[in-house]
Amino acid sequence: MTDTAWTRLDGLARGLSPFALTLAFLMLVAVPLRIPDLSPILPAAGLIAVYYWIVHRPDLMPVWAVFLIGLIEDLLGGGPLGVGPFVLLVLYAAVASQRRVFVGGGFFLLWLIFVPLAAGAFVLSWVFSSLILDQFIAVRPVFFQYLTTVAFYPCLTWVFIQAQRAFLR
Amino acid sequence: MKKATGPVSHLTTPIRAWAHRFAFLILIVAAFALMLLGKADTVLVERARTAVTDAVAPILEIASRPVATVRDVLDQIRELTDLRAENAALRRENQRLRQWQAVAQRLEAENLALRELAQMVPDAGLRFITGRVIGDTGGAFARSVLVNAGARDGVAKNQAAITSEGLAGRVTEVGLRSARVLLITDINSRIPVLVGESRERAILGGDNTGQPKLLYLMPNSEIRPGDRVITSGHGGVFPPDLPVGIVTQASETAMRVQPYIDWAHMEFLRLADYDLPRQLSPSGEVAPAGPPMGALR
Numbered sequence: 001m002t003d004t005a006w007t008r009l010d011g012l013a014r015g016l017s018p019f020a021l022t023l024a025f026l027m028l029v030a031v032p033l034r035i036p037d038l039s040p041i042l043p044a045a046g047l048i049a050v051y052y053w054i055v056h057r058p059d060l061m062p063v064w065a066v067f068l069i070g071l072i073e074d075l076l077g078g079g080p081l082g083v084g085p086f087v088l089l090v091l092y093a094a095v096a097s098q099r100r101v102f103v104g105g106g107f108f109l110l111w112l113i114f115v116p117l118a119a120g121a122f123v124l125s126w127v128f129s130s131l132i133l134d135q136f137i138a139v140r141p142v143f144f145q146y147l148t149t150v151a152f153y154p155c156l157t158w159v160f161i162q163a164q165r166a167f168l169r
Numbered sequence: 170m171k172k173a174t175g176p177v178s179h180l181t182t183p184i185r186a187w188a189h190r191f192a193f194l195i196l197i198v199a200a201f202a203l204m205l206l207g208k209a210d211t212v213l214v215e216r217a218r219t220a221v222t223d224a225v226a227p228i229l230e231i232a233s234r235p236v237a238t239v240r241d242v243l244d245q246i247r248e249l250t251d252l253r254a255e256n257a258a259l260r261r262e263n264q265r266l267r268q269w270q271a272v273a274q275r276l277e278a279e280n281l282a283l284r285e286l287a288q289m290v291p292d293a294g295l296r297f298i299t300g301r302v303i304g305d306t307g308g309a310f311a312r313s314v315l316v317n318a319g320a321r322d323g324v325a326k327n328q329a330a331i332t333s334e335g336l337a338g339r340v341t342e343v344g345l346r347s348a349r350v351l352l353i354t355d356i357n358s359r360i361p362v363l364v365g366e367s368r369e370r371a372i373l374g375g376d377n378t379g380q381p382k383l384l385y386l387m388p389n390s391e392i393r394p395g396d397r398v399i400t401s402g403h404g405g406v407f408p409p410d411l412p413v414g415i416v417t418q419a420s421e422t423a424m425r426v427q428p429y430i431d432w433a434h435m436e437f438l439r440l441a442d443y444d445l446p447r448q449l450s451p452s453g454e455v456a457p458a459g460p461p462m463g464a465l466r
Contacts, residue, residue, distance in 0.1 A: 027225055031232045032305035032314070034240050034433050037379070039305040040312065063189070067196045071203070075221040076304075078342075078349055079311040081207030081214060086200035093193065129310045132208055133356055138377045141309040 017167045018060045018160075022049035022069055025156065030076060041144040043152035046073045047121055050088050051114055052160045054095050055102045057168065066092045080132040087121050087128075094120075107157070115150055122146045219344035222304070222315055226347035229303040230317050237436060295408055296442040298323050300348070302435055312355035312377060313338070316438050319346040327406045329441040335412040335429035336360070336400060337438055350438060353413070353428060354381055361403040362413055365396035373398065373413060373426060380417060383424035392419045398426050408443045 025045040032039070046069050053061035070085030077084075094117065095102060102110065122142055130137050207214055248255065300322070304315030318324050320343050328340045330350040338352040339360070351358055358375040364383065369390040375381040386392070396416040402409025414428040 027228055027232070030225070030304045030306045030315075031229060031236055032302050032435075033236060034436070037433075039432070040309055040377070042308060044308060063193050063196060067199065070200070072221060074203075075218050076225065077306045077308055077311055078218070078313040078351070079308070080204070082200045082203030082205075083310075085203065086197065089193065089197055089200060125310065128204070132204055135356065137310060137356060141377055145309040 014167045015060055017163060018049075018053045018057060019065050019069070021160065021163055022046065022053070023072065025049055026069070026073055026076060040141045041148050043149040043156075044118075044121075044145065045156065046070065046084065046088065047091070047118060047149060048114075048153050048156045049160070050091060051095070051117065052157055054092055055105075055110060056160075056164065058096070060168070063089070063092060080129045083125055083128045083132070087124050090124060091117060091121055107154075111153055111157075114153055118146060118149055122149075215342055218349070219342050219347070222342070222347045222349060223319070223344035226303060226315065226317060226319075226344070229315065230301070233301070233303045296323075297439045298328075298442060299437055299439050300324070301437055303347070309377070311357075312352040312375065313341070314350050314352065314435070314438070316348050316350060316440070317346065318440065319344045319348050321345055323442060324348045324440055325442070329400070329407045329411060329443070330438045331411055331441060332430055332435060332438060334431060335414065337428075337430050337435060339407075340440060348440075350440075352432075354379060359384075360407065360413070361401045362398050363401045364390075364392050364398050364416065367391065370401060370403070371424075380425040380427055381414075383416070383426060386424065392416055392424060394419050406443075408441055411441075 022045070029042045029045045050061065050066055050069060054066070066088045067085045070088040074081050074084040101113070105113070122145070126137060126139070126142050298318050300316030300318030302314050303317045306313060306315065314337075316324075316330075324340060324343050326340055326343055330337045330340060336353060338350040338355070338358065340348050341351040342349040352375070353360060353373060354375040354377065356375055356377045358373075358381070360373040362371055362373045362383070363369065364371055364386075367390075369387060369392060371386045371390075372384045373381050374384045383392070383398075394416050396419075398413040398416060400407045400409055400411040400413060412429055414426040414430075416424065417427045418425040
């Protein structure tokens with residue numbers, strides 16, 4: 001009886017690990033590093049994390065978790081509310097509709113696909129944030145944040161691969 | 170996993186797919202609802218934001234300590250290497266500042282005498298609350314930091330956040346143990362300022378770049394690069410005369426200001442509690458609340 005309860009609890013914890021890990025990364029990029037001009041262009045950790053998990057383990061990154069990650073990112077970041085969840089949901093739909101492309105795709109192929117997908121996500125964020133704020137947001141920082149996001153993709157992905165090996169065999 | 174067979178699976182699969190699509194649609198609608206809610210700027214949104222920042226504040230505080238320590242050690246090593254040169258520079262600066270000190274003391278005495286002569290209402294006193302910067306959030310769409318001081322420490326909305334160099338921003342959200350400071354470079358930041366020796370009135374408006382713009386200037390104002398920008402105190406929210414920055418670009422199309430503040434070394438922020446003494450008025454030496462013009466009569 002208790003044995004099954006423990007296995008269930010264990011399974012639940014393992015199942016929640018992608019979500020928890022993503023939240024941990026959201027907090028990690030918020031820690032002040034005090035490196036000049038870095039903070040505006042820190043990579044969008046939520047975007048990378050959600051992309052990784054909906055490609056590799058869509059069962060552990062359900063649509064409500066995607067929404068929640070976007071919402072927490074918005075609340076924590078102080079930016080326009082609702083844009084984060086919307087963009088991540090669009091990413092979710094884009095990946096779900098082309099699932100055959102991703103299945104069995106190697107690391108480099110997935111990174112290559114991430115480049116235009118992230119560009120689309122940033123353009124969408126920019127358009128909706130500008131609409132909400134009623135003015136054009138400066139493009140340069142957004143573009144640089146896009147570049148760092150694409151560049152940091154391998155680092156974050158490496159951590160997720162280790163986590164997947166450790167917890168989610 | 171057991172595979173479901175028979176007529177049930179024929180039914181459940183479409184229902185499941187349908188439920189999934191339905192959930193997706195509901196969440197998309199919810200995202201749009203959030204955008205509208207955020208635009209309406211209700212108390213609810215602010216409460217949600219402060220709840221999240223309050224929840225992560227202890228974690229961020231612990232995480233920010235080692236980063237600060239490493240940073241300090243690196244800074245110390247760098248300082249050690251050019252100690253001699255810095256010493257000489259400081260000697261020169263000290264000499265120069267001594268002259269300035271003499272000038273400042275003379276001006277202060279003169280100022281005091283003139284104030285007495287004009288029976289000027291004293292400015293409200295300032296009380297400072299110091300908070301450590303524990304979160305540097307925002308990305309490319311917003312510029313704000315989190316500090317580890319909140320309502321329980323006396324932080325309130327619209328307090329000015331400053332460092333020894335100058336103005337950093339304004340408190341926009343206050344949680345119990347954390348607060349968000351909207352930096353002067355944020356696209357939503359609007360600060361009434363005075364520019365140059367002629368003290369031209371303007372509004373300093375951020376646009377998410379490193380150098381905020383001067384808005385609503387008088388058409389024939391004479392502003393040159395190098396002019397000092399200070400807070401004006403108009404609106405009564407901010408204390409007057411806080412240093413903000415230096416005009417770097419003064420053309421027909423845009424006037425831009427380089428803030429004094431060194432964003433990379435912003436470890437602590439002082440939050441200026443401007444209104445408190447006037448409200449409390451413990452000894453009566455501070456003017457009672459109300460417009461200064463009325464008090465002059």
